[in-house]
Amino acid sequence: MPDPARSITLTVNGTMVRVQPGTTVAAAILIAGGYTRTSVSGEPRAPLCGMGICFECRASIGGKLHQRSCQILCTQGMDVRTP
Amino acid sequence: MKKAFDVVVAGAGPAGIAAAVTAAAQHRRVALVDDNQRPGGQIWRSGASLPRPARVWLSRLEASAVEHLSGTRIFDHPAPGVLCAEWNETAMELHYEKLVFATGARELFLPFPGWTLPNVMGAGGLDAMVRGGLPVAGKRVVVAGTGPLLLAVAAHLAARGAKIVAICEQAPFARLAKFAAQMSRYPGKLLQGLAYRLAARHSRLYCGCWPISASGSTALESLTLRQGNRTWSVACDYLACGFHLVPNLELAELLGCRIQDGFVAVDDLQQTSVANVYCAGEPTGIGGVEMALVEGQIAGLAASGSAEAARKLIPQRRRMLGFVDALRRTCALNPELRRPAADTTLVCRCEDVPFGTLREHTSWRDAKLHTRCGMGPCQGRICGAAAEFLFGWGPDAVRPPIFPALVSSLAAESTNPNKSMEDA
Ligand SMILES: Cc1cc2nc3c(=O)[nH]c(=O)nc-3n(C[C@H](O)[C@H](O)[C@H](O)COP(=O)(O)OP(=O)(O)OC[C@H]3O[C@@H](n4cnc5c(N)ncnc54)[C@H](O)[C@@H]3O)c2cc1C
Numbered sequence: 117m118p119d120p121a122r123s124i125t126l127t128v129n130g131t132m133v134r135v136q137p138g139t140t141v142a143a144a145i146l147i148a149g150g151y152t153r154t155s156v157s158g159e160p161r162a163p164l165c166g167m168g169i170c171f172e173c174r175a176s177i178g179g180k181l182h183q184r185s186c187q188i189l190c191t192q193g194m195d196v197r198t199p
Numbered sequence: 200m201k202k203a204f205d206v207v208v209a210g211a212g213p214a215g216i217a218a219a220v221t222a223a224a225q226h227r228r229v230a231l232v233d234d235n236q237r238p239g240g241q242i243w244r245s246g247a248s249l250p251r252p253a254r255v256w257l258s259r260l261e262a263s264a265v266e267h268l269s270g271t272r273i274f275d276h277p278a279p280g281v282l283c284a285e286w287n288e289t290a291m292e293l294h295y296e297k298l299v300f301a302t303g304a305r306e307l308f309l310p311f312p313g314w315t316l317p318n319v320m321g322a323g324g325l326d327a328m329v330r331g332g333l334p335v336a337g338k339r340v341v342v343a344g345t346g347p348l349l350l351a352v353a354a355h356l357a358a359r360g361a362k363i364v365a366i367c368e369q370a371p372f373a374r375l376a377k378f379a380a381q382m383s384r385y386p387g388k389l390l391q392g393l394a395y396r397l398a399a400r401h402s403r404l405y406c407g408c409w410p411i412s413a414s415g416s417t418a419l420e421s422l423t424l425r426q427g428n429r430t431w432s433v434a435c436d437y438l439a440c441g442f443h444l445v446p447n448l449e450l451a452e453l454l455g456c457r458i459q460d461g462f463v464a465v466d467d468l469q470q471t472s473v474a475n476v477y478c479a480g481e482p483t484g485i486g487g488v489e490m491a492l493v494e495g496q497i498a499g500l501a502a503s504g505s506a507e508a509a510r511k512l513i514p515q516r517r518r519m520l521g522f523v524d525a526l527r528r529t530c531a532l533n534p535e536l537r538r539p540a541a542d543t544t545l546v547c548r549c550e551d552v553p554f555g556t557l558r559e560h561t562s563w564r565d566a567k568l569h570t571r572c573g574m575g576p577c578q579g580r581i582c583g584a585a586a587e588f589l590f591g592w593g594p595d596a597v598r599p600p601i602f603p604a605l606v607s608s609l610a611a612e613s614t615n616p617n618k619s620m621e622d623a
């Protein structure tokens with residue numbers, strides 16, 4: 117059950133998003149209403165495999181580029197950027 | 200950084216956990232390495248509302264002396280007895296006497312027009328995203344592909360409040376009926392399947408049916424489904440689509456283990472063709488959780504020199520082999536599934552290489568060299584398996600690093616004396 121007292125706040129492209137502990141960064145990006153990357157021919161892409169295999173969920177997390185966001189859990193104050 | 204263990208277990212799914220806990224109980228120094236933050240593999244990772252066996256094994260792991268190296272990705276095997284891994288941007292050398300690899304499986308994805316749209320995901324993929332906090336309450340979801348995973352995913356998403364618009368199983372009804380009849384030998388599995396179906400009972404199950412195209416402006420809006428000669432469209436928010444599982448064999452190939460019919464060949468004690476290397480779980484055959492647990496225990500015992508105790512579990516494993524076989528036959532893909540891909544449909548999502556371009560080539564290697572297909576960050580994990588089905592191309596030899604590694608890790612590795620000795 118969502119518990120507001122335990123929720124985590126992070127920013128996705130500067131917008132505040134509030135999530136429950138245990139939420140992956142990939143889920144937070146989709147909750148924020150975005151997608152994760154633009155393909156080499158310019159298509160928007162979002163997570164496919166959810167398990168670290170496809171690399172479609174790459175995002176910049178806390179200043180580190182090309183992180184697989186489905187493998188990383190949200191932490192308080194995290195700064196996430198997508199194209 | 201260098202660490203040495205009696206037994207290194209690669210992969211912390213059910214098979215790897217069982218192997219590590221069992222070996223530690225034999226007083227071996229054990230490391231359990233996994234690239235995720237949490238143990239549990241594909242099925243137990245989320246932590247929430249886990250079945251009893253999961254709670255039992257995870258608490259055994261917790262109580263054990265196993266050193267759990269989480270968030271650690273193995274990317275190379277420079278010499279016998281050594282693995283290279285990367286953790287938090289630092290390279291690490293793991294030395295082992297015995298290695299058990301339990302690297303699991305991934306979903307098979309088949310391309311069709313629109314499959315690259317946001318919100319088209321794997322069946323296990325959407326399931327994992329939902330376990331990772333993506334809300335689906337009130338969302339319209341189509342679950343498609345093949346295998347028992349579809350029912351499990353539909354049941355889980357329905358329980359989270361999703362509206363399952365349709366479940367599309369590519370296998371024909373007769374084959375599913377036969378599979379269900381065979382499952383009477385595995386009452387636990389049959390009951391679980393029925394429970395899943397019951398949980399998603401408000402959604403219709405179509406057999407011999409699959410998506411042939413997806414459309415939407417910036418994300419999925421609607422799907423066209425085909426069943427026999429009939430095609431129709433449905434509006435939906437998510438597609439959860441996976442065509443059963445393919446084993447993760449990159450580490451096996453790097454280690455030089457013999458592969459037979461697409462799986463790692465092992466003997467009764469889970470020993471591979473390479474000395475001191477054992478394999479358990481999905482890489483030896485897609486068999487589900489119970490099989491993974493039995494194989495993990497056998498491998499853990501065998502790798503700790505307790506062959507006698509390991510042998511006692513062999514009959515249990517043998518009983519499950521019938522299930523592995525029934526599953527393989529049931530999920531065999533209909534060749535018609537090659538048809539939805541159009542010339543402009545992308546097959547390689549990393550480098551955006553379309554089907555029409557690939558069709559001009561004669562082998563995976565040829566296609567890779569000329570089109571960059573499979574050369575992106577996923578290293579062909581998605582498009583390689585698809586190309587195998589679409590064109591019948593066999594995989595190319597695996598080369599390290601098996602996951603994109605940082606330049607600093609590779610540099611650390613190349614100064615490793617073992618490696619230079621080997622190369623000399
Ligand atoms: C969503 C979903 C639902 C499922 N539901 C059911 C069900 O209801 N019943 C059932 O019987 N089965 C189910 N399955 C199948 C079940 O997940 C597998 O049978 C089981 O997880 C196999 O366990 P395993 O230990 O072999 O592999 P996995 O659970 O796949 O674990 C392998 C682990 O190894 C790690 N790994 C791989 N390569 C490396 C590397 N190079 N470095 C570091 N780590 C690595 C992976 O990240 C992974 O964590 C489901 C699968 C999925 C995806």
Ligand code: FES
Nearest residue numbers: 166168170171186
């Ligand atoms: S969604 Fe595939 S790697 Fe993250």
